[in-house]
Amino acid sequence: MTPAPHPQVTEIFRRIGVALPSTDGAGLLVRSRSPIDGAELARLPVIPRDAMASSVQRLKGAQPAWARLPAPQRGELLRQYGLLLRRHKAALGQLVTLETGKILQEGLGEVQEMIDICDYAVGLSRQLFGLVIASERPEHKMLETWHPFGICGVISAFNFPVAVWAWNAALALVCGNAVVWKPSQKTPLCAVAVHGLLRQVLEASAPPFGDVSQLWLGEAEEGQALVEHPDIRLVSATGSTAMGRAVGQACARQFKRAILELGGNNAAVVCASADLDLALRAMVFAAVGTAGQRCTSLRRAFIHEAVYDPLVERLKQAYASVAIGDPREAGTLVGPLIDGRAGEAMQAALAECRALGNAVTGGEHVLQDRFPGACYVRPALVETGEQHAVMLRETFAPILYLCRFSDLDEAIALNNAARHGLSSCIFTDSLREAERFTSHLGSDCGIANVNIGTSGAEIGGAFGGEKDTGGGRESGSDAWKSYMRRATNTVNYGRTLPLAQGIRFDL
């Protein structure tokens, strides 16, 4: 007998009107645990192989009619989904908090990010436009047109269990694609909830389109099956660089399109002219928010020697007083790490730093009496004289490495020395420094900010980065083009057949 779900889970699913999948007769199960106290939240069925095959058949069956539906009508369904998310924002935010341990403000923020991308997709549904290009031939025109790509797969991570799927799914759907989602095995409940709401909207449409969106619960194996399935032509994967490398290689073997949003090792450069009050607040939010478990979390800070001592002193004060605790309680700023393994990785990184002679402030386990089954840590500051190997590794925990610099180009080089290339920022009141950092001579990251932190991007911009971050772009700007097939059409409206490049070929 599978134990009943946690009462809070039952209550949230009752409020949103989504049924939990039955485990009767199920084979393998995934267990959802709350990082808040380690309690089991629910057990959910892993998708069996035969169910994957029939799921792909449903996607294939639904895709052509979905692609034929005019884009603004697809957008209308996303508008309705956005309305449903607005109605259930509080309950969904609580579920995100319960299953990931992020503070309620951030849980709600994540649901808002879904709402924002739905709004964006509605507008986009009337803006999927191409180009008219000048032809070198008389009485010819060239066009660039965009068409649905096919079945898209989405693999998402535990730290943004709903928003990142929504970025991908909203765009892929509005572009006329069917979508299958393999969420993190650590956050299956969030997936069941938000996917269940989307299915309500799709099934209520006339004709019903429920089959265009499918959910596969499981672990790495199920993700691999998605990546390998020949009918799934695009895979958008968010997670570790190791996972992304495997996904990218598997996609390349089948010439599939891969959109990879992998890790980050994001840095801030704090110049002598910086507004230190602002820099402090921005850095603390970016470094300790989501307990340092965002791909955009601030992990490295290069601070000009003229302001290093006062800023580091203030960072230490902020780190000593930041409220760590139950993420459901108002006032908490730092919740638990996702699990004990994350805590061990953090301790291992700090031990290596100590062995190198670095000064470590914070980093200790806390609240073990109150939450023996969970992993709460005080965020850590590490003062280091040089950028060493530990610092160039992405440890998914709240560790901020601090280093002095004297010359901006040196700080830029330190920023760019990371293998990842996701996010970066500069704090300065100098136009020259800000422009240099955001120019091609500056940060090599996909995101380079001025006087704000590395995390908390809005959906309107393209999100992603280079190098070990994987090169994909999701969310705003023209990221939608990744979910469409580009066609170049040359049209001859004359009665002669001039050839391009001036070639003569007279029959």
Ligand code: UN1
């Ligand atoms: C992630 O951590 O995978 O910019 C996504 C941010 C969020 C998204 C993070 N809007 O921090």
